[in-house]
Amino acid sequence: MRNLAEEHGADQLVLVFGLNEPGNLRIMATTFKEGDPGYAGVLGGVALGLPSYHIFELKDEIPADVWEQEMAFKELELEDELIEQICALMREIRER
Amino acid sequence: MNDPVIAGAAYCLAHVPDLVAWGSKPRREIALDAGFEPRLRAQLRTFAEAVAYPPNQTFIGNSSPEVLGDIDRPWYETRQLDASSSGPFGEIVGQDLFYAGLAKANVLEPPLVELSDAAGDDLQAMLDAHPTFSTLCGDWSSAPERRLRSELAGGDVIGLFTDSEMRGVVRPDRRAEGRDDANLDAITLLEALCSKTSGALAVARLLQQTGLAAKQVDYLISCGEEAAGDRYQRGGGGMAKAIGELTGCVNASGMDVKNFCAAPASALVAAAALVKSGVYQRVIVVGGGSLAKLGMKSQAFLSQGIPVLDDCLGAMAFLVTANDGVSPVLRLGPGAVGRARIGASTSDEAIYRQLILEPLASLGLTMNDVDRYAPELHNPEIMEHAGSGDVAHKNYRMIAATAVRAGLIKKTDMAGFTNRVGMTGFAPTQGHIPSGVPYIGHAVAAMARGELSRVMFLCKASLFLNRMTELYDGVSFLLESQEK
Amino acid sequence: MTNKTAEAKVLEGKKVAVFGERDDVAGLAVRNCVTAAGGEVVYETTSCFV
Numbered sequence: 001m002r003n004l005a006e007e008h009g010a011d012q013l014v015l016v017f018g019l020n021e022p023g024n025l026r027i028m029a030t031t032f033k034e035g036d037p038g039y040a041g042v043l044g045g046v047a048l049g050l051p052s053y054h055i056f057e058l059k060d061e062i063p064a065d066v067w068e069q070e071m072a073f074k075e076l077e078l079e080d081e082l083i084e085q086i087c088a089l090m091r092e093i094r095e096r
Numbered sequence: 097m098n099d100p101v102i103a104g105a106a107y108c109l110a111h112v113p114d115l116v117a118w119g120s121k122p123r124r125e126i127a128l129d130a131g132f133e134p135r136l137r138a139q140l141r142t143f144a145e146a147v148a149y150p151p152n153q154t155f156i157g158n159s160s161p162e163v164l165g166d167i168d169r170p171w172y173e174t175r176q177l178d179a180s181s182s183g184p185f186g187e188i189v190g191q192d193l194f195y196a197g198l199a200k201a202n203v204l205e206p207p208l209v210e211l212s213d214a215a216g217d218d219l220q221a222m223l224d225a226h227p228t229f230s231t232l233c234g235d236w237s238s239a240p241e242r243r244l245r246s247e248l249a250g251g252d253v254i255g256l257f258t259d260s261e262m263r264g265v266v267r268p269d270r271r272a273e274g275r276d277d278a279n280l281d282a283i284t285l286l287e288a289l290c291s292k293t294s295g296a297l298a299v300a301r302l303l304q305q306t307g308l309a310a311k312q313v314d315y316l317i318s319c320g321e322e323a324a325g326d327r328y329q330r331g332g333g334g335m336a337k338a339i340g341e342l343t344g345c346v347n348a349s350g351m352d353v354k355n356f357c358a359a360p361a362s363a364l365v366a367a368a369a370l371v372k373s374g375v376y377q378r379v380i381v382v383g384g385g386s387l388a389k390l391g392m393k394s395q396a397f398l399s400q401g402i403p404v405l406d407d408c409l410g411a412m413a414f415l416v417t418a419n420d421g422v423s424p425v426l427r428l429g430p431g432a433v434g435r436a437r438i439g440a441s442t443s444d445e446a447i448y449r450q451l452i453l454e455p456l457a458s459l460g461l462t463m464n465d466v467d468r469y470a471p472e473l474h475n476p477e478i479m480e481h482a483g484s485g486d487v488a489h490k491n492y493r494m495i496a497a498t499a500v501r502a503g504l505i506k507k508t509d510m511a512g513f514t515n516r517v518g519m520t521g522f523a524p525t526q527g528h529i530p531s532g533v534p535y536i537g538h539a540v541a542a543m544a545r546g547e548l549s550r551v552m553f554l555c556k557a558s559l560f561l562n563r564m565t566e567l568y569d570g571v572s573f574l575l576e577s578q579e580k
Numbered sequence: 581m582t583n584k585t586a587e588a589k590v591l592e593g594k595k596v597a598v599f600g601e602r603d604d605v606a607g608l609a610v611r612n613c614v615t616a617a618g619g620e621v622v623y624e625t626t627s628c629f630v
Contacts, residue, residue, distance in 0.1 A: 018605025027280035066616040076497040
């Protein structure tokens with residue numbers, strides 16, 4: 001991610017997740033914004049400031065026919081509460 | 097109906113705590129952090145604990161997925177004191193017996209596996225005394241411990257230990273044709289030997305259970321995910337026949353089917369087709385366990401202070417024969433087997449439509465005609481601690497979503513539908529092992545009791561792991577009761 | 581389940597790194613959505629944790 005941020009510019013790079021486990025989302029989104037929370041690895045102490053979104057948050061931007069084809073089944077699969085939890089989590093990390 | 101039957105299913109777990117450090121994830125962690133191994137060691141379970149672990153009891157048939165679902169978590173704290181290592185369709189074996197099996201699985205000179213003189217006789221006596229596994233065919237070698245220890249110091253050999261006592265070693269192939277071949281180093285050979293040995297245990301158990309003599313087996317199909325071979329033919333195969341040789345199937349031939357986690361289903365369908373066409377009469381499908389996957393989630397277990405739960409090699413074997421009028425039938429015929437076409441969308445919706453709706457429609461059935469669906473049945477206790485969530489549950493949500501899209505149920509019915517046709521996962525995280533087929537033994541028993549008529553097995557495969565494609569595969573098949 | 585705010589579009593004209601998961605939302609599905617929304621995918625991975 002650091003290489004990609006350098007290559008494309010951190011203000012041009014956006015992360016979009018299809019992971020649905022809140023724990024994993026929290027760790028990854030936090031790491032790519034603020035640096036590795038464990039201060040380990042390549043991003044230990046390196047804050048790239050990259051924004052992370054979950055695909056469920058971006059429904060409005062995606063043409064309806066594509067969303068229907070790729071994501072409608074997924075919306076059905078996931079419990080509504082989990083979708084809300086995921087969206088709230090991603091928003092919270094971006095906005096803090 | 098002339099479709100073939102599944103006449104037997106046998107499952108084995110080999111509890112091998114001292115081999116967990118040789119799993120892929122633990123090896124990499126140990127290479128980075130010298131403190132990892134002692135921390136790992138401190139969280140390993142005893143044989144008794146692994147036997148008493150409710151998902152393991154379910155795997156061998158002493159408990160059912162329904163009963164397991166009613167046991168409060170954490171399951172690793174359950175003390176089922178009367179738990180037996182033997183069940184109606186499976187066995188849990190301990191490490192020393194497994195080491196004895198590894199030694200018998202060696203066919204080379206100089207041997208790839210050699211026990212110490214001090215331990216060898218005791219370990220082999222354990223194997224010979226076991227009512228199920230004394231049938232393994234092969235010689236074994238031993239050498240003085242002193243010599244093995246000095247060999248171990250050389251660095252390219254793996255030591256086999258139990259409770260810090262040496263039992264033997266595993267070597268690379270040091271002959272001229274094997275030297276300097278990374279595919280023939282000790283760890284790669286041990287992976288193949290673990291698959292072979294655990295697969296042989298499952299076949300031995302299957303033969304004992306069904307009463308079939310080894311010499312009556314016509315054909316074996318292996319569905320494991322190991323790659324055994326040298327630099328020129330890295331994943332050439334030959335595992336089915338190796339397992340057949342170790343178990344005395346002297347009249348059988350065999351082949352290996354490679355299809356990642358869908359391989360068990362692919363192999364069962366191939367076996368059934370061979371039987372239905374009359375090419376063979378008694379085919380065993382065998383899947384040996386994966387050393388590489390031991391301790392895959394160990395980092396999570398250690399950081400949460402709980403026992404290392406992925407400490408067992410899983411193995412399974414199924415007998416496919418012509419219709420005997422009694423056993424459940426594996427439905428064949430045009431359209432009966434679900435598949436994922438190369439040119440189709442790889443979306444879950446498209447895959448599940450092909451795996452569930454299309455084959456049922458071909459047979460004039462709907463989703464309501466299936467009593468149970470058996471998708472990936474990974475133990476949720478392992479998967480949730482590892483941060484992957486309950487994989488079985490996710491698959492059931494996809495199955496239920498398919499039913500909604502087919503107009504059979506409403507979105508609000510999804511939870512009820514899942515409760516009716518689903519089950520708790522219970523299989524170890526051994527790749528192809530948990531892929532639907534752990535339920536075959538339970539399904540056969542439930543059908544014999546008249547409790548179920550039809551079960552659909554759903555196996556998906558992440559083919560993209562080969563880096564040659566971005567595709568998935570999926571194979572589904574139906575098992576139907578002949579009980580009236 | 582979606583944010584109806586007056587924010588500028590998140591994806592259009594942006595470079596996007598996609599992280600999929602086999603049993604959740606696969607990378608390919610996310611990629612197709614992102615591309616349809618005018619984003620350019622520069623990195624994609626789909627994990628298989630089993």
